[in-house]
Amino acid sequence: MAHAIKFHPGMPLLEQHAEGTLSADVALAVAAHIDLCPHCQQLSRDITADLACQLAQQPVKTNTTDWQQMLHDIMAQPPLSKQAAATQAQLSAQPAESIIVNQREFVLPRALQRLAANHGKWLHLGGIATAKLPAGNDYHVSLLYISKDTEVPQHTHLGLEMTLVLAGKIVDENGEYKAGDLLINSPDDTHTPRTMADEDCLCLSVLSAPLKFKKGLTRLLNPLQQFFY
Ligand SMILES: [Zn+2]
Structure with a gap:
């Protein structure tokens, strides 16, 4: 990088x-x-x-018989067949998973590839798109795509917000975040993330509670809140 x-x-x-x-x-x-x-x-x-x-x-009570049995079991395993070895080589030679959104292709970090392959439908609102990932139940986990020159309306957080920039760049009141940067916002933080005029951005978003939007008409803010959570 x-x-x-x-x-x-x-x-x-x-x-x-x-x-x-x-x-x-x-x-x-x-x-x-x-x-x-x-x-x-x-x-x-x-x-x-x-x-x-x-x-x-830490002191460990080792049972010698168990160790010998374990060694024996390991030695007794059949060697990897040629075919299995070939399949494994093929698998590791496969290109990294990527996702496509807004006609742009993004390669994802290894830790996200399996989940991202099963992402939910992309939902679009203005220049922003979000797709839920089938992750745990405690948090809302999604991919968040922000087109160039686009602002996420100012919001605060009802819980923890973690945003990992995967590609591109976002800026907010507190700084500038590029690929690999991890933003952690708590309920006290208010910010207005936006992309630059010439570059879009893909993020991983992990939220423990909905965002709370500060500005605009209440009837428009509720759908917005649902869109992000
Ligand atoms: Zn680091």
């Missing part, structure tokens, strides 16, 4: 991700960020090594 990613999940989230204690939907956003971010890949490796080290220091 040509540019440096500026917005990372931070150590507590990376640690919880390595420990496997995050909700599946939050873990998805963190995993997809890690796929795009060499810095957090390194941190995650360090955290995992630390965890393994801590585990290794």
Whole structure:
């Protein structure tokens, strides 16, 4: 990646991700960020090594017979047949999953590929399109496409909002976010994300509660709220 990613999940989230204690939907956003971010890949490796080290220091009662049985079972497994090996090679040679929206093709991070293959129908509103991903139940997880020169109306958050930029760039009152940047907004944050005049943007959006739009006519805001959640 040509540019440096500026917005990372931070150590507590990376640690919880390595420990496997995050909700599946939050873990998805963190995993997809890690796929795009060499810095957090390194941190995650360090955290995992630390965890393994801590585990290794814990006294473990080892049953010798179990170990021998396990070794025996591993050795007894038939070697991979030529055909299976060929299939595996084929699978790994397959190009990365991509999705197409607004006649644009986007390659997705590994962590999202399987889910994105089963995304819901694209719903369009103005220059914005959203497709739900079949992820966990605690959060609303979707792909969010924003055409160039388009603004998401100003909103605050009733819960946690995580937005991972997958391609392109968005700006809001607080900064500028490019591919790999992870924005985490809490209920106190109000912002108006928009794209630049010459570039569209694809994001992963993870929401724990609906957005709350601030401006405009109430009768128009309710459909807007439903559109995003
Ligand atoms: Zn990072």
